[in-house]
Amino acid sequence: MNKPDRLRRIEDLARAVAYRQALIRHEYWTRTRLEELQQRRLARLLDWAARRSPLYRELASTGRLSRPFNLHDFPIMDKKTYMERFDEIVTDPRLRLSRLQEHMACVSGDEYYLGKYRVLTTAGSSGCKTVVVFNRKEWSLQEAASMRIASMMGVVPFSRRRPKLVTIGSPSPLHDSYRLPLSMDIGLYRYHSLPATAPIEQLVEQLNTLQPYIVRGFPSMLGILAGEQTHGRLHIRPSIVAGGGEPLSRELREQVRTVWQASVFDIYGTQEGLRAMECEVDEGMHVFEDLGIVEVVDEDNRPVPDGNLGHRILFTSLVGFTQPIIRYEISDMMVLAPEPCSCGRPFRRILAINGRNDDVLYLEGSDGRRVAVHPVHFWDVLESFAEIRQYQVVHEPDGLRLRLMTVEGNGGISGMVSEQMTQKLRSLGVDHPSIRVELVGTLEDRSRNMGKWKNIISNVHQEAIR
Numbered sequence: 001m002n003k004p005d006r007l008r009r010i011e012d013l014a015r016a017v018a019y020r021q022a023l024i025r026h027e028y029w030t031r032t033r034l035e036e037l038q039q040r041r042l043a044r045l046l047d048w049a050a051r052r053s054p055l056y057r058e059l060a061s062t063g064r065l066s067r068p069f070n071l072h073d074f075p076i077m078d079k080k081t082y083m084e085r086f087d088e089i090v091t092d093p094r095l096r097l098s099r100l101q102e103h104m105a106c107v108s109g110d111e112y113y114l115g116k117y118r119v120l121t122t123a124g125s126s127g128c129k130t131v132v133v134f135n136r137k138e139w140s141l142q143e144a145a146s147m148r149i150a151s152m153m154g155v156v157p158f159s160r161r162r163p164k165l166v167t168i169g170s171p172s173p174l175h176d177s178y179r180l181p182l183s184m185d186i187g188l189y190r191y192h193s194l195p196a197t198a199p200i201e202q203l204v205e206q207l208n209t210l211q212p213y214i215v216r217g218f219p220s221m222l223g224i225l226a227g228e229q230t231h232g233r234l235h236i237r238p239s240i241v242a243g244g245g246e247p248l249s250r251e252l253r254e255q256v257r258t259v260w261q262a263s264v265f266d267i268y269g270t271q272e273g274l275r276a277m278e279c280e281v282d283e284g285m286h287v288f289e290d291l292g293i294v295e296v297v298d299e300d301n302r303p304v305p306d307g308n309l310g311h312r313i314l315f316t317s318l319v320g321f322t323q324p325i326i327r328y329e330i331s332d333m334m335v336l337a338p339e340p341c342s343c344g345r346p347f348r349r350i351l352a353i354n355g356r357n358d359d360v361l362y363l364e365g366s367d368g369r370r371v372a373v374h375p376v377h378f379w380d381v382l383e384s385f386a387e388i389r390q391y392q393v394v395h396e397p398d399g400l401r402l403r404l405m406t407v408e409g410n411g412g413i414s415g416m417v418s419e420q421m422t423q424k425l426r427s428l429g430v431d432h433p434s435i436r437v438e439l440v441g442t443l444e445d446r447s448r449n450m451g452k453w454k455n456i457i458s459n460v461h462q463e464a465i466r
């Protein structure tokens with residue numbers, strides 16, 4: 001790391017500490033005051049986009065957007081369109097997607113681009129990798145949001161006893177689970193990042209040495225580690241265990257509580273800057289609505305009332321000016337709580353995230369019609385078996401393959417799993433489901449997707465079934 005970069009990094013983090021104070025103040029505001037802040041920030045963002053982003057400037061100059069701007073008049077952006085038009089969306093003409101891709105190919109740590117930007121990319125679990133660019137102030141806000149998450153877990157910077165925090169996440173500095181700790185690692189907290197792609201034995205050994213106070217990781221990884229602890233190979237005593245990046249099931253939460261007697265927190269985040277975090281009181285994750293606006297919508301992008309399951313969300317970042325993110329499609333299907341939380345925070349809560357809509361499998365029903373099978377139906381059946389540690393549903397042209405990693409000595413459940421799954425699918429209208437159960441020792445290879453895990457995989461061209 002060269003010296004100017006180190007100085008920049010310290011400045012960015014100092015700014016983040018100040019931002020953190022402001023963010024924490026917002027947690028004591030009323031809903032009305034928060035909504036006023038959102039509207040002020042939104043007006044500034046939309047105005048900025050219409051002046052500085054070629055794409056939005058064009059829409060404004062041809063009358064397709066008119067002042068005063070209304071968020072709902074702005075076009076909805078899917079990831080593919082967003083990336084195709086990336087060069088027209090960014091507000092600094094020096095940022096060109098092709099150049100950013102060259103930069104990303106060489107990033108090995110916390111390097112700046114053009115001396116002021118940090119460039120991240122998504123894992124691409126929905127098939128389209130997106131690129132996100134933050135200027136230094138925007139990055140400080142990401143750091144501040146990450147400090148808010150830590151403080152909601154009861155960890156504050158500058159505390160005399162700096163607790164040791166281990167994140168088992170993506171091994172790539174292009175992913176925020178790795179990059180944020182890296183950029184903040186100048187002494188406020190004691191951070192360690194371990195790659196989720198490493199062999200389990202190696203992770204166990206490192207964790208045994210580190211003895212973390214907080215462990216953060218993908219829930220699928222936490223489940224495996226809980227099993228390692230149960231079997232006497234892992235010996236850690238974390239006080240806080242936090243999951244993120246994948247759904248955290250009720251069963252896993254219970255398992256983690258039992259194994260480690262730790263407080264469990266669920267964290268939701270996207271690389272684009274949408275973040276949500278559980279509080280200590282009620283169910284659900286508070287959306288950081290001072291930093292962004294979330295619209296839960298149905299398949300046709302019509303608003304879905306709180307308390308109901310949407311098909312996707314539209315996210316608008318209130319603090320991203322380098323790269324305006326306005327009504328940006330995220331394929332998570334979620335339910336927002338209709339009631340405020342009893343902790344008093346003004347932020348709405350995500351009550352449930354039922355997977356991604358691109359995890360929906362289309363199976364053949366009677367008369368050849370397509371039956372949409374939501375991931376929740378697989379969870380329902382498979383998570384009712386305590387013996388199953390982890391699973392993967394693979395849709396093949398000749399049927400479904402259920403790959404199960406079970407607790408040792410529980411090989412006898414195949415028949416029961418197959419029978420219950422058949423019943424479930426029949427109840428949904430799939431008349432003759434073809435199911436194969438495979439018991440496997442490990443469920444390989446996280447390396448393809450930045451360490452993330454995919455429960456549902458389709459090897460069938462979905463168009464093929466009508």
Ligand SMILES: [Zn+2]
Pocket residue numbers: 279280281282286341342343344345
């Ligand atoms: Zn709360």
